[in-house]
Amino acid sequence: MTTETSALSGVASLELDPFSDSFLTNPYPAHEEMREAGPVFWLERYELWGVARYSEVTQVLVDHETYVSSRGVGISDFAKEKPWRPPSLLLEADPPHHTKARHVVSQILTPKLLRTLKEGFQERADELVARVAARGGEIDGVADLAEAYPLEVFPDFIGLPKEGRENLLPYGSMVFNTFGPRNSHFERAMERGAKAQGWIMEQCQPGAPARDGLGAKIHAAAAEAGYGAEDQAKLLRSFLSAGVDTTVHGIGNALECLARNPEQFAALREDPALARAAFEETVRFSSPVQTFFRTTSRDTELSGMAIPEGSKVLMFLAAANRDPRQWERPDEFDIRRKAAGHVGFGFGVHACLGQMLARLEGECFLSALARHVDTIELAGEPVQQLNNTLRGLDSLPLRLTAA
Amino acid sequence: MPKITFVQPDGLENVVDAEADVSVMRAAVASGVPGIVAECGGSAMCATCHVYVDAGNLDGLPELGDVEDEMLDCTAAERLDCSRLSCQLPATRDLTVRIPPTQV
Ligand code: HEM
Ligand code: FES
Numbered sequence: 101m102t103t104e105t106s107a108l109s110g111v112a113s114l115e116l117d118p119f120s121d122s123f124l125t126n127p128y129p130a131h132e133e134m135r136e137a138g139p140v141f142w143l144e145r146y147e148l149w150g151v152a153r154y155s156e157v158t159q160v161l162v163d164h165e166t167y168v169s170s171r172g173v174g175i176s177d178f179a180k181e182k183p184w185r186p187p188s189l190l191l192e193a194d195p196p197h198h199t200k201a202r203h204v205v206s207q208i209l210t211p212k213l214l215r216t217l218k219e220g221f222q223e224r225a226d227e228l229v230a231r232v233a234a235r236g237g238e239i240d241g242v243a244d245l246a247e248a249y250p251l252e253v254f255p256d257f258i259g260l261p262k263e264g265r266e267n268l269l270p271y272g273s274m275v276f277n278t279f280g281p282r283n284s285h286f287e288r289a290m291e292r293g294a295k296a297q298g299w300i301m302e303q304c305q306p307g308a309p310a311r312d313g314l315g316a317k318i319h320a321a322a323a324e325a326g327y328g329a330e331d332q333a334k335l336l337r338s339f340l341s342a343g344v345d346t347t348v349h350g351i352g353n354a355l356e357c358l359a360r361n362p363e364q365f366a367a368l369r370e371d372p373a374l375a376r377a378a379f380e381e382t383v384r385f386s387s388p389v390q391t392f393f394r395t396t397s398r399d400t401e402l403s404g405m406a407i408p409e410g411s412k413v414l415m416f417l418a419a420a421n422r423d424p425r426q427w428e429r430p431d432e433f434d435i436r437r438k439a440a441g442h443v444g445f446g447f448g449v450h451a452c453l454g455q456m457l458a459r460l461e462g463e464c465f466l467s468a469l470a471r472h473v474d475t476i477e478l479a480g481e482p483v484q485q486l487n488n489t490l491r492g493l494d495s496l497p498l499r500l501t502a503a
Numbered sequence: 504m505p506k507i508t509f510v511q512p513d514g515l516e517n518v519v520d521a522e523a524d525v526s527v528m529r530a531a532v533a534s535g536v537p538g539i540v541a542e543c544g545g546s547a548m549c550a551t552c553h554v555y556v557d558a559g560n561l562d563g564l565p566e567l568g569d570v571e572d573e574m575l576d577c578t579a580a581e582r583l584d585c586s587r588l589s590c591q592l593p594a595t596r597d598l599t600v601r602i603p604p605t606q607v
Contacts, residue, residue, distance in 0.1 A: 206570060211550050211577040380542075441532070441544045451546035459542070 111405050112137035117145050118391070118414070119280045124486040127390065128431075131419035139403035146175060146281065148393075148412040152419035154426035154443070156403055160394055160415055161447045167394035167413060169450060170194040174279030174489075177395055177412060184278055184290075189331060190338045195449060204321045204335060205453055208314065214456050221253050221460055225468035228252065233472050233502040238479045241359075241496030246352030249465050250344055257457075258339060259313020260303055267296035272345035273487060279393065280488025289487075300340050304333040315339070339454070347458050349388035349485075349492025350379065351465050356496055357382055357433045358469075359478050364435050369503075372470035378435040379462030383444035385433045387418035390491050392446070417443045418491065474503040508599040509536045509554075521594035528552040528590035538602035545590035550577040551606040552589040557599035561585060564592060579605045 114137055116130050117123060123130050134141060134152035141150050151157050160167045170193055172178045178187065187193065189201040232244050239245070247269065255265050274293025277285050302308060306329050309315030315336050322332040358365040358378070368374050396411045407413065421442045422430040428437075445452035452458070469476075480497035504520040507530050511517070517537075521530035531539040531552075540551035547570050556564065564587070567575075571591050575582050580603030589600065 203569060206548075207573055210573065211548075438532075440541055443544075445543070445546075447544060447546060451543065451548060453548075455543060455546075455548060 111140060111142050111149075113142040113144055114150075115144055118143065118150075118416075119283055119285070119488050121486060124285075124488075124491075125484050127418065127491070128422070131416060131422065134416060135419055135423055138405075140405040140407070143414065146412075148175070148414055149407055150414045150416065151402070152416040152423075154420040154423040157415045157417060157420035157443055158447060159402065160413055161443065161450075164194065164449050166397055166400045168194050168397045169198070169394060171395035171397075173392045173394065175281050175393060175412060175414075177410065179395070179410070186334065188338050188341075189334050190453065191342070191450065198449065200325065201327075201331075201335060202449070202453065204325050204327070205318060205338075208317050208321055209453065209457065211456055214460050217257065218460060218464070221464040222467065224253055225249060225464040226472065229465070229468040230472045230502070233500045236502070237499070239498050239500060241355040241482075241498045242348075242352050242493050243495070245465075246355060246493070246496070247348050249351060250347040250461055253461060254343055254347070257313060258315045258336075258343075259310030260315070261310075264299045264303075267299040268340065268344045269348070271296040271300045272341055272343075273485075273490070275341040276345060276389075276489040277487055279391075283488070285486055285488050300337065301333070304336045304340065305329070306332045309336070342452075343454050343457070345490060345492070346388050346454075347461050349490055350383060350458060350462055352493045352496060353386035353388060353491070354379060354382040354462065354466060355469075355476070355498065356482050356493060357386060359476050359496075359498060361433050362475075362477075364433060365476055368435060368466065368470045369474075372467045374435050375465075375467035375470060376459060376463040377437075377439070378466050379459060380439040380442075381433060381435050381437060382462070383458075384421045384427075384439040384442035386491065387421055387442075387444040388490055388492055389444065389446075390418040391416055391489055417446070472503050474501045476500050505594050506597045507531070507594055508597075509538070510557075510599065510601045511538060512602060512604045525594055526590050527554065527592040527594050527598065527600065528588075530594045531589060536602075538606065539589060540606040541590060543590075547571055547574055547588060547591060550574045550588065551579075553578040553580060553603050553606060554587055554589045554592075554600035555583055555603060556585045556587050556592075557601065558585065560598050560600075563596075578603070579607050 139156050143150050270292045274289040277289035306319045319332045322335050394413045398409050400407050424430050445455040477499050479499045482496045483494040485494040507519045507521050509517040519530050519534045528541050542551045543549035571588050575586050
């Protein structure tokens with residue numbers, strides 16, 4: 101691969117395609133190339149700017165007035181292209197509209213509420229992991245565990261009906277694929293997701309979710325804040341888009357990391373209280389959400405590089421999470437490290453609204469794994485599920501022995 | 504450099520020189536001060552960076568926002584009038600804060 105420095109601006113110009121199959125299969129060598137190319141670089145193929153170092157990624161995340169979300173957090177600029185679905189009131193909005201919508205959710209999905217869920221979430225993780233471990237033989241860590249667990253607890257928490265939950269994963273996968281260019285992943289995801297979309301929209305309507313679930317609470321709080329039925333539905337849609345594939349991949353990636361690093365699993369077995377830290381380290385080391393875009397609202401400068409108004413800027417969150425300028429031994433999976441401060445959940449005004457729920461799911465699952473499983477080893481090569489935004493597995497052949 | 508004094512529940516003190524433009528939480532984490540968990544990294548989402556601000560230091564702090572206010576209702580240790588999230592406090596001048604008995 102070539103790194104050229106364009107004479108005009110002094111910015112490194114890269115040919116690599118961050119949405120190609122080879123990049124998505126193993127992004128880490130390219131992450132290093134991008135970090136070392138400079139604080140800011142130009143991606144020729146898509147004619148946009150990239151940042152892959154921790155410092156610059158954080159600066160872009162924090163400066164939400166210069167790097168806006170309302171023009172889309174994917175490659176498409178909503179000022180120039182019509183979005184494929186009505187924009188999110190959260191992810192694809194700027195303050196002050198964003199502030200108001202976010203508050204509707206943050207006042208409900210509090211650490212206090214999550215504490216009340218812990219016992220039930222833990223029981224269900226224990227039940228599932230013990231059952232799968234007792235089965236013996238070869239299992240698929242993705243279908244049998246990583247998908248099974250969030251698909252059990254999350255839809256119940258929201259208050260979704262039992263029928264139709266198979267639509268959640270294809271819908272999420274579609275949403276995250278559409279942040280990328282119109283490549284084969286985008287097109288295939290659109291095909292598969294189209295069927296799911298109808299069901300998702302039905303479930304988002306006020307009155308559809310069970311009365312005692314989070315969905316109904318969001319609708320009620322949104323109504324109280326003055327949002328009409330359409331916007332109430334849109335607020336819940338954010339949860340069904342962002343709340344399932346992300347945690348599934350987080351748990352699947354954790355399983356892979358633990359299977360590949362037996363000494364780390366041994367440490368977790370010895371002290372199951374490390375479960376929460378192990379999930380945090382997974383989100384740093386093997387970030388389920390790899391990238392997001394911003395659009396510049398004005399001419400600006402980042403680390404001495406001039407970036408004009410209307411530019412798309414691609415933030416490589418996962419590359420920042422392994423930047424040696426920020427992390428010691430960045431390429432080591434170490435569940436005892438202090439991983440807090442990684443940008444796997446973003447940062448700033450758009451920081452992941454579901455991060456405390458994701459941590460709860462991850463913690464309960466890994467704590468159950470630590471107590472019910474004695475050994476965990478790969479029974480074949482894991483297969484990566486290629487997605488324009490997410491990093492996760494399609495299948496993970498494992499052999500477990502029950503504790 | 505502003506000096507931030509963290510008083511542990513057992514009375515021991517950690518005094519930290521804070522770099523320009525950082526929050527009290529970051530100053531604590533950068534120096535490994537125990538008792539500031541800061542799980543969310545400063546996004547006002549976890550309430551595990553709770554501190555009690557010394558009575559003489561309350562004036563001149565940024566006002567309590569809605570989000571911080573709600574988050575302070577979620578702290579593991581008792582919320583007091585002088586409770587704040589250290590990730591929302593800029594370390595712009597000398598400050599003394601007490602660390603609560605628990606964060607999770
Ligand atoms: C391991 C799991 C997860 C990861 C890695 C993750 C990652 C992220 C990231 C990186 C962002 C920032 C987007 C940006 O800056 O443009 C974000 C935002 C968001 N996430 Fe998550 N997420 C996870 C789980 C969840 C869950 C479980 C939910 C819902 C319950 C959720 C709901 C949201 C919402 C609504 C936003 C938009 C917030 C805003 O724009 O203000 N996420 N997430
Ligand atoms: S660090 Fe999470 S609320 Fe302050």
